[in-house]
Amino acid sequence: MYLRKIYTLVFLRNETQILLGLKKRGFGLNKWNGFGGKVEHNESIIDAAIRELREECCVDVNKSDLKNIGHLEFTFEGESILMDVRVFSASVYEGVPTETEEMAPKWFKYEEIPFDDMWPDDRIWFPYLLKNKLFYGIFHYKGYDTILNYEVKELKCMETFYKNKK
Numbered sequence: 001m002y003l004r005k006i007y008t009l010v011f012l013r014n015e016t017q018i019l020l021g022l023k024k025r026g027f028g029l030n031k032w033n034g035f036g037g038k039v040e041h042n043e044s045i046i047d048a049a050i051r052e053l054r055e056e057c058c059v060d061v062n063k064s065d066l067k068n069i070g071h072l073e074f075t076f077e078g079e080s081i082l083m084d085v086r087v088f089s090a091s092v093y094e095g096v097p098t099e100t101e102e103m104a105p106k107w108f109k110y111e112e113i114p115f116d117d118m119w120p121d122d123r124i125w126f127p128y129l130l131k132n133k134l135f136y137g138i139f140h141y142k143g144y145d146t147i148l149n150y151e152v153k154e155l156k157c158m159e160t161f162y163k164n165k166k
């Protein structure tokens, strides 16, 4: 049995670009990724997504402008933690993305996403995000560079997915 820990992962997007942040410390150091982190005790997932976005790149987003677009699960050979990552997208927000101690934000054109400097799983599930499809992915890693096995699929509706998951 795994110990499930819930994380958020938020992507700001416009018609031609996506905002990624270069992680400056901790888990995923030196990788480009969305903004997010652990959901704290007594905090809703959506509130954690808003808080992490503000803490990591100084941008504010309203609950109603955050869309849950995917669900990812990561396990690691020999470890009992399951990282349960809730993925969100927003195109309406307030503020200018600004570098913080944790992340250096940068806009990337959709054709220029730096997959070589991202988590290896990203190039597998990003195509769903880029086509505006909802997705589910589960990845089992050996260390942090090798994916031993995975499954990714399109979802029709996030609410139905979570209802059936319980």
Ligand SMILES: Nc1[nH]c(=O)nc2c1ncn2[C@H]1C[C@H](O)[C@@H](COP(=O)(O)OP(=O)(O)OP(=O)(O)O)O1
Binding pocket: 007, 008, 009, 010, 026, 027, 028, 033, 034, 035, 036, 037, 038, 039, 074, 083, 085, 119, 121, 122
């Ligand atoms: N394989 C993976 N692929 C991916 O695209 N994102 C991943 C990933 N594994 C983790 N993430 C994301 C989820 C979350 O947004 C972030 C990890 O969160 P952190 O460890 O930075 O959490 P916190 O910011 O709460 O940590 P602290 O440094 O303890 O404050 O990386």
